[in-house]
Amino acid sequence: MNLTTYLKNIVPFPSKELEDIISYFERESVQKNSPLVRKGQVCSKLYFIEKGVGRSYYLKEAGKEVTQWFFVEGQFMSSIESFFQQDPSLYYLEMLEDAIVYSISREKLDLLFARYHNMEKLGRLLSTEMLTRVVNKLSAIQFQTARERHDYMLTEFPDIANRVPLGHIASYLGMTQETLSRIRRGNS
Amino acid sequence: MNLTTYLKNIVPFPSKELEDIISYFERESVQKNSPLVRKGQVCSKLYFIEKGVGRSYYLKEAGKEVTQWFFVEGQFMSSIESFFQQDPSLYYLEMLEDAIVYSISREKLDLLFARYHNMEKLGRLLSTEMLTRVVNKLSAIQFQTARERHDYMLTEFPDIANRVPLGHIASYLGMTQETLSRIRRGNS
């Protein structure tokens, strides 16, 4: 998914604006398993994924990783709270496949927000959209059984199952790898 | 908490703008336990709470209510996904005390977003702030024990315990009333 196309579909930017906006992003190749942000760092960039899958994850006691979110092609990815509040990130960000992303720094983004009303609108729309998705996950986690959460995941990230290790998905769903494996088998 | 003061503290609106913006809101008195939105309705208004506490809640099988969020003085309240996407709300919204709120319709709000860049910015900021808070709750629900979630709640809504029934808080925290009662007692 192309950044220009993506932006145009959300807000009808005049092409001059859009050109200017795009020029503030940098295209980057990112290697599989390389961290974009570590816990404790302030997340300095917002990423748009052109190709690849990423995830955010917490590191719990005993080194256990808990996936917080998956990010696929055509989505923005960041440690949002850290990026916007300029606080240390509570979790890690990494790509799970070799990827191509577009990145922009906070300063540049702020500049674009200030320069273009349309851009501010884009920010608002993306933010409420993400809010909706997080609320959905919260309600899945809060009152669904392990099996129902698995079904929720299939709607939110239809093809993720074939792209990332089972353990990542299990922790994203708030269950152990063993439980997810049992659910997949069909019984349990 | 006064709406004008609140808005001014987030974005430095010129007073003319602010005056115009405020004029689009309507002041309403709302009675305790009266629903602002029912499940299945499209939520037509965004509310700002000047006085009172509200909550959003799901109605599960067997008529069991599950609180999704609390809203206190000085916060905006709505069925956000429904309000912004104009979809039927998945949950109810009600005030838990006699309250005073300021309300605005989607059309008027859109008009203000379009008219004032500052307003759009306010929308973006409030939306990312809410996103942060929901992410925090999600992480509490997803990997904390019942007791830890209780502690999380005390930071998010310090004085809520004295204002709303225990059952509402328990379901907000994803546990039963009995469990919360046992936690409060200190053992368990």
Next chain:
DNA sequence: TGCATTATTTGACATAGGTCAAAGGAAACC
């Protein structure tokens, strides 16, 4: 003030899903 209603606590018991440990599979690397 006293009754009716609603909210909270307590106890006994049940269970979904966790933990630990080990065995298969698959994939990556030389």
Next chain:
DNA sequence: GGTTTCCTTTGACCTATGTCAAATAATGCA
């Protein structure tokens, strides 16, 4: 192509929290 490493499945057992039911306590209202 064989070996090392990582990923997934399976089994046996355990525990935090849920369910159900009943007893108190608190609150609202006549």
